[in-house]
Amino acid sequence: MASPGATKRLTKEYARISKSPPPFIIAHPSDSNILEWHYILTGPPDTPYEGGQYWGTLLFPPNYPFAPPAIRMHTPSGRFQPSTRLCLSISDFHPKSFNPTWEVSTILNGLLSFMTSEEMTTGSVRASEQERRLFAQRTRWWNSTGGGTRFSGNATPAGGSRGVGAIKSGDGGAKFRQEWPELDEENLRWLKERKIDLVTGAAPAAPHCLPEVAGLRRRPNTSATGVDAVVQGGQQARDVGQGLLGKHKWKILTCLILGYIMIARLLGDGNGE
Structure with a gap:
């Protein structure tokens, strides 16, 4: 249970962060527990997380602001282990370094800054930029479907072995839906407009080009530009033309012979007159 001081402080902070949210950050306390806050970080531009929707929780101690919260990010990101407590200078791993003047916005700005760095700590993971971009593309699907379990019939209650506040993907997105109904x-x-499979998170396959059109596209492992690109494009066009000529050469030859016979007959008739 929150102390009167913690309740008063967090109520004021909620009013401030609602009125003037920091860039890429929104947050609110749970209706049932003011010590449990839910946040969404939107991946900033020019980062591997661009456009991603990263949901997590802050669990404040009853004596806040004299001790820091436990910080978790539930959405898979390629940066943090989902639903794992993060060891940061602003988290409950380091209560002695926490400054009581720091607010929820300070904590979340610090988390966003750490996320977009490459510094490692307890709860962080390594991944390539491409992997993190793929995670970013699937964040909305993961949040709202619990990793697809919402529509697969395999949803289970939230929580588990990672402690109080942990969220497993198998909850069918129930906790996210409870805290962020409009989102x-x-x-x-968003998923339906893009025809994303709600169970697997897979996007529809891109259509394939016809062979003749595909032949005009740049060949693999080439990087020609300028004049080279024009020459290469012309060669590809000739290759396609030669392919079509080879395919229809008998028809063309037959037409030439018939044309020759018709011309010979016309000339012969003219000489007879």
């Missing part, structure tokens, strides 16, 4: 509806519309 959940927006996510489902």
Whole structure:
């Protein structure tokens, strides 16, 4: 249970962060527990997380602001282990270094800054930039479907071996839906508009080009530009033309012979007159 001081402080902070949210950050306390806050970090531009929707929780101690919260990020990101307590200078791993003047916005700005760095700590993971971009593309799907379990019939209650506040993907997105109902509806519309498979998170396959058109595209492992690109494009066009000529050479030869016979007959008739 929150102390009167913690309740008063967090109520004021919620009013401030609602009125003037920091860039790429929104947050609110749970209706049932003011010590449990839910946040969304939007991946900033020019980072591997661009456009991603990263949901997590802050669990404050009853004596806040004299001790820091436990920090978790539930959405898989390629940066943190999902639903694992993060060891940061602003988290409950380092209570002695926490400054009581720091607020929720300070904590979340610090988390976002750490996320976009490459510094390692307890709860962080290594991944390539491409892997993190793929995670970013699937964040809305993961949040609103619980990793697809919402529509697969395999959803289980939230929580588990990672401690109080942990969220497993198998909860069917129930906890996210409870805390972010409007975002959940927006996510489902977004997924349906893009025809994302709600169970697997897979996007529809791109259509294939016809062979003749595909031949005009740049060949693999080439990087020609300028004049070289024009020459290469011309060669590819000739290759396609030669392919079509080879395919229809008998028809063309037959037409030439018939044409020759018709011309010979016309000339012969003219000489007879």
